[in-house]
Amino acid sequence: LKAAKGGVGFPSSSLLPMTGTNYNIAKLEVINNGKSITEARVDIDVSWQSLEYYAGIAGTLAGQHIQLPGGSFAYTRREALGVCVGIGAWNYPFQIACWKSAPALACGNAMVFKPSPFTAVTAVILAEIYKEAGVPDGLFNVVQGGAETGTLLCNHPGVAKVSFTGSVPTGKKIMEMSAKTVKQVTLELGGKSPLIIFKDCELENAVRGALMANFLTQGEVCCNGTRVYVQREIMPVFLEEVVKRTKAISIGDPLLEDTRMGALITRQHLDKVLGFVSQAKKEGAKVLCGGEAFTPIEPKLKGGYYMSPCVLDNCTDDMTCVKEEIFGPVMSVMPFDTEEEVLKRANNTTFGLASGVFTRDISRAHRVAENLQAGTCFINNYNISPVEVPFGGYKQSGFGRENGQVTIEYYSQLKTVVVEMGAVDDYFNC
Numbered sequence: 134l135k136a137a138k139g140g141v142g143f144p145s146s147s148l149l150p151m152t153g154t155n156y157n158i159a160k161l162e163v164i165n166n167g168k169s170i171t172e173a174r175v176d177i178d179v180s181w182q183s184l185e186y187y188a189g190i191a192g193t194l195a196g197q198h199i200q201l202p203g204g205s206f207a208y209t210r211r212e213a214l215g216v217c218v219g220i221g222a223w224n225y226p227f228q229i230a231c232w233k234s235a236p237a238l239a240c241g242n243a244m245v246f247k248p249s250p251f252t253a254v255t256a257v258i259l260a261e262i263y264k265e266a267g268v269p270d271g272l273f274n275v276v277q278g279g280a281e282t283g284t285l286l287c288n289h290p291g292v293a294k295v296s297f298t299g300s301v302p303t304g305k306k307i308m309e310m311s312a313k314t315v316k317q318v319t320l321e322l323g324g325k326s327p328l329i330i331f332k333d334c335e336l337e338n339a340v341r342g343a344l345m346a347n348f349l350t351q352g353e354v355c356c357n358g359t360r361v362y363v364q365r366e367i368m369p370v371f372l373e374e375v376v377k378r379t380k381a382i383s384i385g386d387p388l389l390e391d392t393r394m395g396a397l398i399t400r401q402h403l404d405k406v407l408g409f410v411s412q413a414k415k416e417g418a419k420v421l422c423g424g425e426a427f428t429p430i431e432p433k434l435k436g437g438y439y440m441s442p443c444v445l446d447n448c449t450d451d452m453t454c455v456k457e458e459i460f461g462p463v464m465s466v467m468p469f470d471t472e473e474e475v476l477k478r479a480n481n482t483t484f485g486l487a488s489g490v491f492t493r494d495i496s497r498a499h500r501v502a503e504n505l506q507a508g509t510c511f512i513n514n515y516n517i518s519p520v521e522v523p524f525g526g527y528k529q530s531g532f533g534r535e536n537g538q539v540t541i542e543y544y545s546q547l548k549t550v551v552v553e554m555g556a557v558d559d560y561f562n563c
């Protein structure tokens with residue numbers, strides 16, 4: 134399993150077959166969420182990699198020694214915050230629970246984790262795994278419930294920190310509640326990320342990248358690059374290729390090895406996503422493929438929340454489908470002419486979670502990455518998030534980070550100890 138490439142949902146062909154516990158968790162995650170088994174396996178890989186990574190870091194936590202005049206000195210200690218609350222979204226249930234609990238526990242905190250009520254199961258499996266590994270009772274706890282339970286946790290005076298993954302509107306409420314007792318907050322929120330494809334790109338990679346940026350986990354991925362800006366000269370060939378491959382995505386039973394797209398999370402969410410497609414048509418977008426409820430041929434799947442992945446052409450920056458997070462398999466494609474123009478358009482959003490650029494021009498790639506207002510910029514790929522690499526948003530996509538060494542700072546506090554080696558000053562002359 135070491136061969137697995139860390140990713141938000143990267144279905145790596147380098148994955149070795151899973152057996153035993155890992156495979157069972159992946160299967161449960163499919164039943165939990167509806168995503169394909171190939172993706173769920175990657176989620177479980179990314180999850181255990183997170184546990185291993187922070188377990189390794191735990192023994193390296195250290196402060197600083199600062200020499201002061203007269204032999205005195207100060208040192209800093211990195212200490213736990215106390216009880217941390219983790220609140221998760223439904224799209225990566227097990228992975229989110231690991232991304233939060235691994236650094237929290239590594240820093241010496243306890244965690245109370247609340248999964249989304251739509252995907253309640255696998256966080257409990259994580260609690261069982263921790264117990265089996267020897268984590269003392271009470272250090273990692275799962276409470277089930279929805280908004281009411283989340284509210285109680287955020288208002289609890291005994292909680293030191295809330296790490297939240299979910300939508301922007303809920304994130305604002307979490308921040309407001311946490312402010313009452315000055316709790317620390319990490320917010321991993323939504324996005325409407327731009328993916329910029331220049332005419333000098335390696336087209337095959339750019340097309341694959343656009344699919345990776347839009348259709349993993351049925352498009353229900355926070356950092357998806359759903360605003361696809363394509364340089365005008367290559368628009369016809371890009372559209373032809375992207376539509377051909379989108380039509381070929383196999384939708385159906387998510388437990389089957391060949392399936393690449395499963396079911397959306399709920400009927401209500403499916404209707405909402407289909408509603409975005411209808412609205413896009415009304416506003417002048419052209420559906421090149423998909424965007425409809427889909428009924429797989431297997432009789433047992435009738436009534437499932439499936440839809441065909443959609444590519445929208447004729448989009449403009451002011452359309453609802455381009456401005457709002459759809460959180461479903463809908464790609465909006467728009468032409469651009471110059472780098473300056475596309476950067477301005479890409480940054481014209483209140484979100485700032487991720488971004489991407491495809492080009493062979495190395496200077497341009499780094500210049501674009503510098504100028505995009507987003508927490509992550511992928512160059513010549515998309516949706517790759519190994520555990521060593523910090524992940525998080527700019528602007529209303531949130532703050533704080535998950536993954537990487539920096540996350541230690543979000544689950545610990547710094548104590549300064551000042552040590553006098555001489556006499557105390559007789560300042561008051563008494």
Ligand SMILES: NC(=O)c1ccc[n+]([C@@H]2O[C@H](COP(=O)([O-])OP(=O)(O)OC[C@H]3O[C@@H](n4cnc5c(N)ncnc54)[C@H](O)[C@@H]3O)[C@@H](O)[C@H]2O)c1
Nearest residue numbers: 221222223248249279280283284299300303321322323355
């Ligand atoms: N940035 C990231 O890392 C990331 C990752 C995954 C999903 N997301 C975002 O999550 C959203 C989809 O997930 P969702 O529909 O579960 O989001 P959501 O905001 O509806 O719910 C997220 C969690 O918050 C809880 N909750 C709801 N109301 C609450 C309240 N008032 N107080 C406390 N807790 C409350 C829910 O029960 C759930 O556990 C999308 O916007 C997506 O972009 C972000």
Ligand SMILES: CCCCC=O
Nearest residue numbers: 141225229354355356
């Ligand atoms: C935990 C995975 C985050 C990806 C966004 O939805």
